[in-house]
Amino acid sequence: MWSTKEPGAGGDGILSHPTGPRSDRIHAQVLAATQELLDEGGLPAATVDAIAQRSGVSKATIYKHWPSRTAVAAKAFGHMMAEELPLPDTGNSRDDLTEQVRRVSTFYASPRGEVFAQLLAACVDDPAAAPYFRVYFLAGRREAVTTLWQRAVDRGDASPDTDVDDVIDILFGPLIFRRLTGHYDLTDEHAEKLARTALDGLMRSTV
Secondary structure (H helix, E strand, O other), rough: EOOOOOOOHHHHOOOOOOHHHHHHHHHHHHHHHHHHHHHHHHHHOHHHHHHHHHOOOOOOHHHOOOOHHHHHHHHHHHHOOOOOOOOOOOHHHHHHHHHHHHHHHHOOOOHHHHHHHHHHHHHHHHOOOOOHHHHHHHHHHHHHHHHHHHHHOOOOOOOOOOOHHHHHHHHHHHHHHHHHOOOOOOOOHHHHHHHHHHHHOOOHHHH
């Protein structure tokens, strides 16, 4: 049996893989091994050879489930990060969004932020892996910020006409750029300043 679409895949297309008790067990073993390798040495450590050795699953079987080792790593990393950034709830829209920017900045400055940068770069040259990165990592992060922005709209602090995707890219795009280029330190002070500058524009007409 084959699964033809992963939950939450949306417009990212079909992410097919075998399903069933044995396949589910293999999936879990491979993802657990990949998570360990990513934490130990980042994406360079998570080769298919290393994943196979650590998980006890053959390379041929791994390639039946994923198109590349970057795809495996992207899915494993997304699962690792599912609970890493809980949403703030201060009761104040601006404070919530500012705190989320600070938390994301702290994450990008961490060792796992380095793994994020490695995966993002690898997906540029691996188009088959890019949907896995979007579905299993980026989609969850964007959904979280959408929740925060909707709270602001519901409170009358933000316009419902503002595209939430623009909000997300304006608030968090600079953090990714800073993570990749290293031209600006990922500190709490800089994150809060960035959030204030962006929110002064995004929320000016309603706050």
